[in-house]
Amino acid sequence: MTKLTTANKALCAWFKKKRAEFPWRPLDLFSKRDPYAVWISETMLQQTQVSAVQTAYKKWMQDFPTVQALARASEDDVLLHWQGLGYYSRARNIHKTAKQVVQNGGKFPSNRQDLEALPGIGAYTAGAILSLAFHQNEAILDGNLVRVFSRLSEWDFLPTKDKAAKDSYWEEAYNWANAGDAFLTNEALMELGRTVCKKTNPLCESCPIQKICKAFQNGRATAFPPQKQTRYVSWIGFALAICDSKGNFLLQSSPQSPFLKNQLTFPIFEYADAFKNIFPGIAENVISPENVKRFAFMGTVEHSITRYKIQCRVLCVEAKSHKGLPGSWISKQKLPQKIISSFAQKIVILTHDF
DNA sequence: AAAACGGGGAG
DNA sequence: CTCCCAGTTTT
Numbered sequence: 001m002t003k004l005t006t007a008n009k010a011l012c013a014w015f016k017k018k019r020a021e022f023p024w025r026p027l028d029l030f031s032k033r034d035p036y037a038v039w040i041s042e043t044m045l046q047q048t049q050v051s052a053v054q055t056a057y058k059k060w061m062q063d064f065p066t067v068q069a070l071a072r073a074s075e076d077d078v079l080l081h082w083q084g085l086g087y088y089s090r091a092r093n094i095h096k097t098a099k100q101v102v103q104n105g106g107k108f109p110s111n112r113q114d115l116e117a118l119p120g121i122g123a124y125t126a127g128a129i130l131s132l133a134f135h136q137n138e139a140i141l142d143g144n145l146v147r148v149f150s151r152l153s154e155w156d157f158l159p160t161k162d163k164a165a166k167d168s169y170w171e172e173a174y175n176w177a178n179a180g181d182a183f184l185t186n187e188a189l190m191e192l193g194r195t196v197c198k199k200t201n202p203l204c205e206s207c208p209i210q211k212i213c214k215a216f217q218n219g220r221a222t223a224f225p226p227q228k229q230t231r232y233v234s235w236i237g238f239a240l241a242i243c244d245s246k247g248n249f250l251l252q253s254s255p256q257s258p259f260l261k262n263q264l265t266f267p268i269f270e271y272a273d274a275f276k277n278i279f280p281g282i283a284e285n286v287i288s289p290e291n292v293k294r295f296a297f298m299g300t301v302e303h304s305i306t307r308y309k310i311q312c313r314v315l316c317v318e319a320k321s322h323k324g325l326p327g328s329w330i331s332k333q334k335l336p337q338k339i340i341s342s343f344a345q346k347i348v349i350l351t352h353d354f
Numbered sequence: 355a356a357a358a359c360g361g362g363g364a365g
Numbered sequence: 366c367t368c369c370c371a372g373t374t375t376t
Binding site for chain 2: 047048049051052084085086087088089090160162200201258259260261303304305306307341342343
């Protein structure tokens with residue numbers, strides 16, 4: 001019995017005993033899971049913390065219980081179910097893939113290549129579906145496993161460093177997947193990373209695989225994996241909430257914005273002088289001064305989107321006519337269902353006093 | 355290889 | 366306030 005096999009047994013025993021209950025986890029640990037449910041939960045969990053996903057997942061599965069039901073739904077409805085999770089391209093890709101899967105007979109592919117050809121399914125999600133749903137010994141690699149592997153071997157590099165680095169991590173992931181039942185091992189490794197082998201304050205004394213962990217033995221767990229530097233960018237600008245006399249608001253996608261590029265929001269601009277109390281000249285790119293009936297500054301919205309720290313002044317404008325104002329005119333009551341992002345929702349609130 | 359993509363929550 | 370989190374796609 002190899003060292004890894006022994007460690008894997010300890011890991012899985014720990015997982016069976018200590019695992020948390022989640023809506024996407026089957027009561028019977030050994031049952032094969034519905035590939036559709038695995039796909040939805042694993043995609044929701046990408047870059048999103050477990051606690052934030054639970055409510056959205058339950059509602060989703062209630063309203064779209066099968067891939068067929070999802071394929072039939074409207075894009076607006078799908079996005080609405082994704083509200084609050086962020087990375088909305090994930091929802092659009094899911095919708096696309098659902099239609100594709102139904103088109104092809106409603107069965108999910110059961111091999112890596114065909115799965116990864118589907119929109120929104122990459123190496124991680126494909127491995128998750130193959131192992132958790134089909135019980136194949138396929139590997140996964142996510143942030144949790146990277147942290148665990150980095151500490152086990154004291155690897156001072158991330159898989160994003162270069163191809164060799166990526167190959168090392170995936171090779172380790174396959175070693176684990178083949179050490180026992182991958183459907184157990186994969187989830188156990190993620191659970192270990194989430195609850196024990198944490199980024200900060202790791203609980204090494206309760207770790208079931210501390211015997212094979214180099215970083216633990218050297219008391220250097222928190223030195224791994226190496227830190228990646230993120231730099232934040234401050235973004236100052238304003239949003240135009242343009243309405244007509246009946247209370248319809250103009251929504252556009254704002255391609256010149258560095259964020260929320262492909263979704264319906266208020267026109268937004270980066271503008272260093274956004275805090276001057278005048279009608280900003282740049283607003284005239286959207287609406288001509290002759291078409292302005294009245295306008296008012298409503299306040300400032302603060303929000304973070306990926307690396308951008310946003311300070312956004314909100315300017316409400318009543319237009320005399322729709323002429324020369326392309327986009328979608330949405331009634332005030334329907335704004336909350338048409339606007340997906342939390343950022344734009346904050347703007348909606350400020351328009352109430354206009 | 356690097357940047358883009360969202361939001362909530364922990365510390 | 367800063368930082369992190371069950372990745373994928375595009376540039």
